[in-house]
Amino acid sequence: MENNNLIIENIANPHELERIYRKDPKAFKKSFLQAWEQHPDSQVLGIWYERLHFKETANTEKSPLLQKSFILMGILAILAGICTRVIFHFVEQEVIAPINLAFGIFPFIAALFVYNNTPKKRMIYSLVALFIITVVYLNMLPLNDKDSIILAYLHLPIFLWLLLGLAFTGNQYSKGSSRLAYIKFNVEYGILYASMAVCGMALAALTMLLFSFIGLQIEDFYFSNVVLFGAAALAIVAAYLVSMNLKLAKNITPYIAKIFSPLVLVTLLVYLMAVIWLGKNPFLDRNFLLAFNGILFCVLAVTIFSITESDTDQKKSISDYINFALIVLALIIDSVALSAIVFRLSSYGITPNRLAVLGVNILIWANLIWIMISYMSFLKSKSGPSTIQDAITKYLPVYGLWAAIVIFTFPIIFN
Structure with missing residues (x-):
């Protein structure tokens, strides 16, 4: 009741109402309903009512879109995991260079960005063409340890990162604010992916330890089929979560x-x-x-x-x-x-x-x-x-x- 009286007493003092809210948001919301019932015609309380209940309405309106994007994320994550595992098989056979593992992740993150931004068809065609040209060109290079070949491999992530930037910014690629948002995305993505990866490594260590107790050594199988798949799929999941403003x-x-x-x-x-x-x-x-x-x-x-x-x-x-x-x-x-x-x-x-x-x-x-x-x-x-x-x-x-x-x-x- 005390908080209710404070809200009514300070109904004409926005600064004090904000201070009361920040001091104890839960108590404010609880007592606000009583104040709203007593003063339903107050414009100040009407603004506060919209502020306190707006998120619920916004989430309801966005739920179908979130479901579609969530399903797409799941499909892309599974495809990234499968694609990475297939590429790793050819890497083990020394048919292609290990850098090709990047193509099991980057194109699928780009597809997620394209879905979110819906750029012009010319942009989509350009991205697809650049990815295809790059993967074909790199696999035409001889598999040796020459400096020029190694340099090409080392610079590939930078080039693919730029392509991801084009997919992320979409039609706004020339705007500084969009590019800045992409840099911030990378920082947040790195923090989130690292946090999730640590949890994944802990789970992997626990799993292998448990199987070792019953005499099964599953390290090679687990890395090749579970860890590799999970690392690639997790890259898509992390991109999705950051894109959803986690x-x-x-x-x-x-x-x-x-x-x-x-x-x-x-x-x-x-x-x-x-x-x-x-x-x-x-x-x-x-x-x-x-x-x-x-x-x-x-x-x-x-x-x-x-x-x-x-x-x-x-x-x-x-x-x-x-x-x-x-x-x-x-x-x-x-x-x-x-x-x-x-x-x-x-x-x-x-x-x-x-x-x-x-x-x-x-x-x-x-x-x-x-x-x-x-x-x-x-x-x-x-x-x-x-x-x-x-x-x-x-x-x-x-x-x-x-x-x-x-x-x-x-x-x-x-x-």
Whole structure:
């Protein structure tokens, strides 16, 4: 009764009503019904009534659509599992390269995106053609360990990721907001898939342990037929759940960004000081140069993750200064790596590996410059956070184009 009196007493005070609701939503909803019965003509309470009951109506209207999409998800998940298992059989026979396992997952996720977005037929035909051309071309390459072939395999996931982006954005592929949504999807997808995979691994370990108690060793069979099928099917299920706006991943990603950005910054600063102290030289040490590039990719990924999770209406905060410091640090690392790569090219000649690393470092260097300039403008209050996000989203096709160049030209040029 006390809460009911508070609602009636503060019927003309929206701020106080919001405070009461946030303090105890369940008690508010319970006492609200009594207040609504006493004041059915109140416009304020009428708005609150719609707010408290809107979700139930929305869910009822969407239920047929959800059922159709759920059935489609189930069909695609089963097809992905079967297709992956068949591909794995040919991989075991050494008929095709292991990278073909990607074609047991990516096309089915793309099909799920196409169903959700319904792009123009020209877009659908283009996606189908690109997938077919890619799989045919890769399987025409010789099965050997030449650098150009391995580079093509390594760049394939990047190219397929770009195709998934086209399927995800649909007719809105040129809009920065759609590309930003795709990046956020990937972050949430990664968190959700990893969480579900951990549960799956725990179940697999328990299953094999239980069968070992009765003298049956099922590890090989279980991996080839259950784990492989489940991993592929789970990829489709996770994409479906994130597409349906699952709140778990959405709520946790901003906090992960805020926690990991300063930790990565401190760790890298300490690491670089240790590198300088020990006198490590990326110009002469090939393995250290590769590690240096690995660090660069990690910093770039963390920075992009943190920037995309920030609100476009958010004002400057300590997180923005941490992000800016990470960008500057990444730019320094990339500049050193670029110098070392140019040095090795001039000293030891051109190889597929050196050319590929040079290309990707130049692309990252240019992207970092663009992001840094946009961030400086934001920190000086000359622009908003959206300009920083544009520096990321508008540059994404460049990475996909470079991946396509490596995949489709390097094996031909260097073989």
